[in-house]
Amino acid sequence: MTSPLEQKKIRITGPSVVTANRTWDGAVVYRTAKQGWSTELADSTIVTTSDEARALLAEAAADDVGAVGPYIAPVELKDGGKVKPGNLREHIRAKGVTIDLQVPA
Amino acid sequence: MYAYDELDRTLINERVSEFRDQVKRRLSGELTEDEFKILRLQNGVYLQLHAYMFRVAIPYGTLSSKQLRRLAHVARRYDRGYGHFTTRQNIQFNWIKLAELPDALSDLAEVGIHAMQTSGNNMRNVTSDQWAGVAPGEIEDPRIWSELIRQHTTLHPEFSFLPRKFKIAITAAEHDRAAIKIHDIGLRLHKNADGETGFEVLVGGGLGRTPFIAKTIKPFVPGRDILSYIEAILRVYNQYGRRDNIYKARIKILVHELGIEKFAKEVEEEWKAMGDVGLTLDHTAIEEVRSRFSYPAYEKLPHMPDELKQAAHDKLFERWRKNSVSAHKVQGYSIVTLSLKPVGGPPGDATAEQMDAVADLADKYSFGEIRVGHEQNLALPHVAKRDLPLLFKALDRLGLATPNVNLVTDIIACPGLDYCSLANARSIPIAQELTRRFANHDTADLIGRLHINISGCINACGHHHVGHIGILGVEKNGEEFYQITIGGRADENAQLGTLIGPAVPYAEVADVIEDIVEAYLALRDRPEELFVDTVKRLGVEPIRERVYATR
Numbered sequence: 001m002t003s004p005l006e007q008k009k010i011r012i013t014g015p016s017v018v019t020a021n022r023t024w025d026g027a028v029v030y031r032t033a034k035q036g037w038s039t040e041l042a043d044s045t046i047v048t049t050s051d052e053a054r055a056l057l058a059e060a061a062a063d064d065v066g067a068v069g070p071y072i073a074p075v076e077l078k079d080g081g082k083v084k085p086g087n088l089r090e091h092i093r094a095k096g097v098t099i100d101l102q103v104p105a
Numbered sequence: 106m107y108a109y110d111e112l113d114r115t116l117i118n119e120r121v122s123e124f125r126d127q128v129k130r131r132l133s134g135e136l137t138e139d140e141f142k143i144l145r146l147q148n149g150v151y152l153q154l155h156a157y158m159f160r161v162a163i164p165y166g167t168l169s170s171k172q173l174r175r176l177a178h179v180a181r182r183y184d185r186g187y188g189h190f191t192t193r194q195n196i197q198f199n200w201i202k203l204a205e206l207p208d209a210l211s212d213l214a215e216v217g218i219h220a221m222q223t224s225g226n227n228m229r230n231v232t233s234d235q236w237a238g239v240a241p242g243e244i245e246d247p248r249i250w251s252e253l254i255r256q257h258t259t260l261h262p263e264f265s266f267l268p269r270k271f272k273i274a275i276t277a278a279e280h281d282r283a284a285i286k287i288h289d290i291g292l293r294l295h296k297n298a299d300g301e302t303g304f305e306v307l308v309g310g311g312l313g314r315t316p317f318i319a320k321t322i323k324p325f326v327p328g329r330d331i332l333s334y335i336e337a338i339l340r341v342y343n344q345y346g347r348r349d350n351i352y353k354a355r356i357k358i359l360v361h362e363l364g365i366e367k368f369a370k371e372v373e374e375e376w377k378a379m380g381d382v383g384l385t386l387d388h389t390a391i392e393e394v395r396s397r398f399s400y401p402a403y404e405k406l407p408h409m410p411d412e413l414k415q416a417a418h419d420k421l422f423e424r425w426r427k428n429s430v431s432a433h434k435v436q437g438y439s440i441v442t443l444s445l446k447p448v449g450g451p452p453g454d455a456t457a458e459q460m461d462a463v464a465d466l467a468d469k470y471s472f473g474e475i476r477v478g479h480e481q482n483l484a485l486p487h488v489a490k491r492d493l494p495l496l497f498k499a500l501d502r503l504g505l506a507t508p509n510v511n512l513v514t515d516i517i518a519c520p521g522l523d524y525c526s527l528a529n530a531r532s533i534p535i536a537q538e539l540t541r542r543f544a545n546h547d548t549a550d551l552i553g554r555l556h557i558n559i560s561g562c563i564n565a566c567g568h569h570h571v572g573h574i575g576i577l578g579v580e581k582n583g584e585e586f587y588q589i590t591i592g593g594r595a596d597e598n599a600q601l602g603t604l605i606g607p608a609v610p611y612a613e614v615a616d617v618i619e620d621i622v623e624a625y626l627a628l629r630d631r632p633e634e635l636f637v638d639t640v641k642r643l644g645v646e647p648i649r650e651r652v653y654a655t656r
C-alpha cells in the first residue's frame with residue numbers, strides 16, 4: 001500500500017480521486033466533495049492537478065476515524081461524465097473480484 | 106486430537122476481550138490506524154483491497170468437527186459464506202468487518218481457535234505434516250514437538266519481537282509433506298544409531314524476494330535439547346539480525362551472508378556457552394504433551410474389506426480411490442484427501458455448507474477429525490476402508506471428490522490481485538483457467554504428478570519458486586505479466602525453479618503452460634518419469650526450445 005507520505009512527491013498525470021477503506025467494515029470508499037466518504041466512485045471528488053490532489057489527500061488523511069490508508073488513484077472520465085477506475089487494481093476494488101466467488105457445489 | 110489446557114483457554118479469552126476493547130477505541134477514534142495496526146496484526150487482521158482479512162491458525166493442521174463447524178459459522182455469520190485455506194495451515198476470511206471481529210474471535214475462542222501467531226514479526230504457528238500421527242513409517246507424531254515448541258514460543262517476549270517473522274516446520278516421515286526446506290527452521294525427526302529420537306536441524310529456508318533452500322546445520326539434536334538448540338539459533342540470529350533493512354532481516358539472508366559452516370559453528374558455540382538454561386525437556390514434560398494428543402479407538406479391520414472389492418467395479422470410485430486415498434499406519438484404515446481444487450474453482454476455498462458437511466462426514470467416518478495441508482486441501486485422517494465407497498458418494502455430491510490430488514489441476518495459488526493489496530497481478534483466474542484446460546482427468550492422469558504454484562507478487566505466498574511449474578505475477582507498464590519457472594520442488598529434494606523465458610501476458614499464460622506440459626510429454630523417457638525428473642535430467646533448454654520456438 002502506498003502511504004500518503006510516499007505519495008507527497010507524486011505528481012498526477014490525469015484525473016484522480018482519493019480512495020481508502022472504511023474503518024468500521026473495510027469497504028472501499030472514495031472522498032467526496034462534502035468532505036465525507038462514499039462507496040460510489042460516481043460520488044467522488046475528481047482532481048486534475050497535483051496541488052489539488054495533495055490538498056484532497058491531506059484533508060482525507062485527517063479523517064483517520066472514517067477511513068484507513070487514503071491514497072490517490074487514477075480514474076478515467078468517459079463521455080457524458082461517467083467516472084471509471086483508471087487501472088486494473090482500482091477496477092477490482094470498485095467492482096469486486098474477477099472470479100466466481102462460490103465454489104461449485 | 107489435542108486438548109488445550111486451562112492456561113491456553115484463559116489466555117485466548119483474555120486476548121479476545123483485550124482486542125474487543127482495542128477495536129472499540131479504534132472505532133471511537135481514540136486509537137489512530139498507526140497505533141491500531143500493530144494490535145490488529147497481532148490478532149491476524151490485515152487490510153486487503155476490499156476489506157479486512159482475518160487469518161486464523163489451525164495448529165499443525167488438526168481440526169475437530171466442532172471447530173470446523175465453528176469456522177463455517179464464522180464464514181456464514183460474519184463473512185460471505187466461504188473461507189480460504191492457505192499454504193500455512195491457516196484459514197482466511199476475506200470480507201470480515203472490523204466492528205464484528207471481536208464477536209467472530211469470541212465465537213472461535215469458545216472452541217479453542219485463535220489468531221495468535223498468524224502475523225507480525227514473531228514466531229508463527231509451527232506447521233507440520235498434515236498426516237501426522239497416521240502416516241505409515243512415521244518416527245513419532247511430530248505434533249507433540251510442534252506443540253512443545255508452540256508452548257515455549259507463544260507470547261514469549263523474546264519470540265514476539267524478532268527482527269522479522271519466523272517460521273518453523275516439522276516432519277517425521279520419510280516423505281516431507283511439511284516443506285521444511287523452505288522454512289526459517291526445518292526439523293526432521295529421526296532416530297540416531299543408538300535408537301534415540303532427535304532432529305536433523307535445517308536453517309535459512311524461505312521464499313520471497315530472495316529465495317533459499319534450507320541447509321542442515323546439525324544432523325542430530327536429541328529431542329530433549331531441541332528448545333535450547335532453537336534458543337541458540339535465535340540468539341545468533343538476534344545478535345546479527347539486520348533489523349535495519351526489511352528485505353534482509355530474514356534468517357536466510359544471515360545464513361547466506363555468513364555461510365552455512367560459520368553459522369553452524371556460531372550456533373554450536375552459543376549452544377555450548379549457554380549451558381543449562383532450563384530448557385531441557387525432561388521425560389515428564391514430553392509425556393505430558395504426548396498424553397494430550399488422543400488417538401481414536403481403532404477397530405481390528407481387514408486389509409481388504411468386501412465393500413472395497415465390490416466398489417472396485419465402479420470406475421469413478423476407483424479413479425478417486427487411486428488418486429485421493431493413501432495408506433494409514435493402522436490396517437483397515439486410510440487417509441482421505443479432500444480436493445479443494447474443483448475444475449474452475451478458486452484453489453483452497455470452501456463454502457460454509459461444505460465445511461459443515463465435511464464436519465458431519467468427519468463425525469461419521471473419521472472420528473470427528475479433519476486435517477489441513479499446505480497444498481490447500483483437507484484430509485480425513487482415519488477412514489475405515491469399508492466406508493470408502495459411501496464416503497466417496499457423499500464427497501462427490503459436495504464437489505469434494507475431484508480426483509486431482511497432486512496432479513496438474515491441484516494448483517496452489519495465493520489470493521493475488523483479486524484480494525491482496527500487495528499484488529502485481531491476479532493468481533486465482535490463472536489457476537481457474539488452467540484447471541479448465543486440464544479438466545479431462547484422463548489427461549491429468551497421463552501427465553502424472555505435477556505441481557503448479559502461483560503467486561501474485563514476489564512475496565511468494567503461493568510458493569511459486571518451488572512449484573514444478575511456478576508462475577509469478579509481475580507488472581509491466583500497468584499490464585499483468587507472468588514469469589514462468591520450471592523444475593522447482595518443495596519436498597525432501599527441495600529446489601528452486603529455473604526461469605524458462607521472458608514473461609508472458611495474462612492471456613497467454615495457459616497456452617504456455619500447455620506447451621510446457623506437451624514438451625514434457627514428448628521428452629519424458631517413460632510414463633513414470635515425473636515432470637520434475639525430466640527437467641532434472643534434461644535441463645530447461647530442450648523444453649524452452651519447444652515452448653518458445655514458435656513465439
Ligand code: HEM
Nearest residue numbers: 151191192193287311312313518519520525527564565566
Ligand atoms: C492476503 C493477504 C496476504 C498478505 C498481505 C501477505 C503478505 C506476505 C508478505 C509481505 C510476505 C513476505 C514476507 C517476507 O518475505 O518476510 C508473505 C510471505 C508468505 N505468505 Fe503471505 N500474504 C498474504 C496472504 C497469504 C496467503 C493467502 C497465503 C497462503 C496461501 C500466504 C502464505 C505465505 C507464505 C507461505 C509466505 C512465506 C514465503 C517465504 O517463505 O518467504 N500468504 N506474505
Ligand code: SF4
Nearest residue numbers: 519525528561562566
Ligand atoms: S504473493 Fe503477493 S499477491 Fe500473493 S498473497 Fe502474497 S503478497 Fe499478496
